[in-house]
Amino acid sequence: xxxxxxxxxxxxxxxxxxxxxxxxxxxxxxxxxxxxxxxxxxxxxxxxxxxxxxxxxxxxxxxxxxxxxxxxxxxxxxxxxxxxxxxxxxxxxxxxxxxxxxxxxxxxxxxxxxxxxxxxxxxxxxxxxxxxxxxxxxxxxxxxxxxxxxxxxxxxxxxxxxxxxxxxxxxxxxxxxxxxxxxxxxx
Amino acid sequence: xxxxxxxxxxxxxxxxxxxxxxxxxxxxxxxxxxxxxxxxxxxxxxxxxxxxxxxxxxxxxxxxxxxxxxxxxxxxxxxxxxxxxxxxxxxxxxxxxxxxxxxxxxxxxxxxxxxxxxxxxxxxxxxxxxxxxxxxxxxxxxxxxxxxxxxxxxxxxxxxxxxxxxxxxxxxxxxxxxxxxxxxxxxxxxxxxxxxxxxxxxxxxxxxxxxxxxxxxxxxxxxxxxxxxxxxxxxxxxxxxxxxxxxxxxxxxxxxxxxxxxxxxxxxxxxxxxxxxxxxxxxxxxxxxxxxxxxxxxxxxxxxxxxxxxxxxxxxxxxxxxxxxxxxxxxxxxxxxxxxxxxxxxxxxxxxxxxxxxxxxxxxxxxxxxxxxxxxxxxxxxxxxxxxxxxxxxxxxxxxxxxxxxxxxxxxxxxxxxxxxxxxxxxxxxx
Numbered sequence: 159x160x161x162x163x164x165x166x167x168x169x170x171x172x173x174x175x176x177x178x179x180x181x182x183x184x185x186x187x188x189x190x191x192x193x194x195x196x197x198x199x200x201x202x203x204x205x206x207x208x209x210x211x212x213x214x215x216x217x218x219x220x221x222x223x224x225x226x227x228x229x230x231x232x233x234x235x236x237x238x239x240x241x242x243x244x245x246x247x248x249x250x251x252x253x254x255x256x257x258x259x260x261x262x263x264x265x266x267x268x269x270x271x272x273x274x275x276x277x278x279x280x281x282x283x284x285x286x287x288x289x290x291x292x293x294x295x296x297x298x299x300x301x302x303x304x305x306x307x308x309x310x311x312x313x314x315x316x317x318x319x320x321x322x323x324x325x326x327x328x329x330x331x332x333x334x335x336x337x338x339x340x341x342x343x344x345x
Numbered sequence: 346x347x348x349x350x351x352x353x354x355x356x357x358x359x360x361x362x363x364x365x366x367x368x369x370x371x372x373x374x375x376x377x378x379x380x381x382x383x384x385x386x387x388x389x390x391x392x393x394x395x396x397x398x399x400x401x402x403x404x405x406x407x408x409x410x411x412x413x414x415x416x417x418x419x420x421x422x423x424x425x426x427x428x429x430x431x432x433x434x435x436x437x438x439x440x441x442x443x444x445x446x447x448x449x450x451x452x453x454x455x456x457x458x459x460x461x462x463x464x465x466x467x468x469x470x471x472x473x474x475x476x477x478x479x480x481x482x483x484x485x486x487x488x489x490x491x492x493x494x495x496x497x498x499x500x501x502x503x504x505x506x507x508x509x510x511x512x513x514x515x516x517x518x519x520x521x522x523x524x525x526x527x528x529x530x531x532x533x534x535x536x537x538x539x540x541x542x543x544x545x546x547x548x549x550x551x552x553x554x555x556x557x558x559x560x561x562x563x564x565x566x567x568x569x570x571x572x573x574x575x576x577x578x579x580x581x582x583x584x585x586x587x588x589x590x591x592x593x594x595x596x597x598x599x600x601x602x603x604x605x606x607x608x609x610x611x612x613x614x615x616x617x618x619x620x621x622x623x624x625x626x627x628x629x630x631x632x633x634x635x636x637x638x639x640x641x642x643x644x645x646x647x648x649x650x651x652x653x654x655x656x657x658x659x660x661x662x663x664x665x666x667x668x669x670x671x672x673x674x675x676x677x678x679x680x681x682x683x684x685x686x687x688x689x690x691x692x693x694x695x696x697x698x699x700x701x702x703x704x705x706x707x708x709x710x711x712x713x714x715x716x717x718x719x720x721x722x723x724x725x726x727x728x729x730x731x732x733x734x735x736x737x738x739x740x741x742x743x744x745x746x747x748x749x750x751x752x753x754x755x756x757x758x759x760x761x762x763x764x765x766x767x768x769x770x771x772x773x774x775x776x
Contacts, residue, residue: 229696229697229700230700232704233548233708243579243705247575247576252578254720255715255718299722300553300719300726337550337682339551340550340709340719342710
């Protein structure tokens with residue numbers, strides 16, 4: 159994989175992130191693009207720092223509100239502890255389902271800033287196309303094929319100290335209610 | 346029962362009767378790996394196992410009201426499971442009697458009628474043909490009573506688990522389930538109401554491999570320390586148990602193989618919160634503990650609190666958080682559904698905790714299931730290598746014993762349940 163050369167983290171997600179400040183679309187895009195890059199580089203420890211302490215990483219099976227999903231079953235419903243476990247297992251345990259690891263390319267677009275939720279967090283909508291491949295030996299079933307995932311995403315962002323942080327990342331896959339093979343990489 | 350075919354082990358598939366593909370003598374149990382790769386074997390399985398025996402199709406809580414329906418498959422055949430206004434559940438072949446079109450395309454829904462989209466024949470949700478478009482094209486004595494959707498000849502329910510058989514006769518559902526009824530009952534009794542309610546959304550995963558990999562694995566207590574080493578390390582990191590302690594726990598308990606192909610993996614229970622999940626929940630939620638104690642003796646609670654993965658031959662597992670349904674699609678394609686359920690009559694928070702625990706281990710993004718699926722596809726890839734035609738399922742044959750109900754009891758890591766599965770497989774495939 160190609161390492162992106164970055165002299166410093168982009169500053170855009172830090173601009174004007176004061177309590178009560180309005181989020182610009184540029185700032186939202188900067189944060190989402192940075193997240194895409196961290197995931198594609200498998201920089202998952204850094205990815206964890208993008209979330210607020212009460213942040214939720216959520217892949218629903220059916221569309222809805224995150225609170226209601228507490229009484230349902232989701233594909234992923236990760237609080238901070240669970241996200242930490244997900245990253246730990248991916249990077250530091252002998253997982254079979256990520257050996258070989260997934261390579262990904264995340265593409266985000268259609269970004270819109272869409273008002274605030276009842277907690278005052280700013281809602282950002284976007285679409286994402288995620289390409290994924292696990293490379294392996296010749297003839298190995300389940301490997302060596304690029305898979306495409308499409309999702310409507312919702313982020314909720316909140317200024318924490320001087321930076322925008324994610325209090326919700328919701329990934330509603332096009333095929334969320336369909337049989338899904340190995341989704342053990344972070345979408 | 347000893348079945349040793351009198352031909353060389355490397356004889357070509359065409360030389361074998363299907364029933365010879367399970368080969369057992371006093372201390373060796375093998376299955377021919379063509380059972381995972383041969384389309385002809387797969388077709389024979391659909392006829393001999395799925396279309397002759399009892400197959401799980403739904404839980405009653407998934408179609409609670411008259412008019413509710415779900416589509417399902419029996420083997421590879423499409424069916425509709427429908428609750429009629431008479432309260433009865435009908436399992437209907439999803440095939441218009443006119444030209445064969447499916448009359449219901451949705452996964453789940455509510456309707457008193459199924460209308461064929463092709464030429465508008467209409468059926469009541471008990472299968473009766475109630476309307477034929479432009480009926481003057483048929484003679485006046487055309488008997489609609491003979492052209493209803495074909496009903497599965499036998500449908501039965503045990504504690505809300507609905508099974509159907511496409512064979513008009515054969516063992517009854519009670520006879521089929523008899524060897525494991527006691528364990529199924531204990532499994533339900535974790536609910537103080539003795540009942541479950543299936544949630545509307547399910548985890549589903551496909552894999553490019555044979556259905557029996559999943560059937561064999563759910564009560565396999567041998568793979569955990571290796572396939573789920575990652576999971577064990579995660580639990581240790583979370584402070585829930587050191588790996589050594591998890592491994593000791595995993596060695597406790599037993600496996601059981603029953604008549605009719607059923608089997609289970611069992612971990613010991615108990616009222617001590619450290620010993621079992623049920624014990625922990627009874628301590629954490631006193632009202633739950635009281636509800637169980639009001640219905641059961643301590644000895645019964647000990648049985649109820651044993652954690653069991655129960656396989657109901659051929660396509661259902663009862664797990665702690667889910668009904669697991671195995672759907673064979675083709676010899677090398679399978680879909681699995683995990684229907685997570687609420688335990689009825691327990692505190693909401695208890696069920697919520699179960700859902701989070703389920704998401705943590707199971708499903709396409711869980712920390713356990715995908716490791717198992719990785720093995721299934723690795724198996725399917727591996728058995729393409731030939732010249733080694735047999736797989737070995739003998740583990741524990743030298744140390745198993747007979748249990749109180751005639752079942753075979755093995756060490757928790759032994760292959761007693763999978764041998765039970767294949768003895769029934771052989772019986773079905775010979776008849």
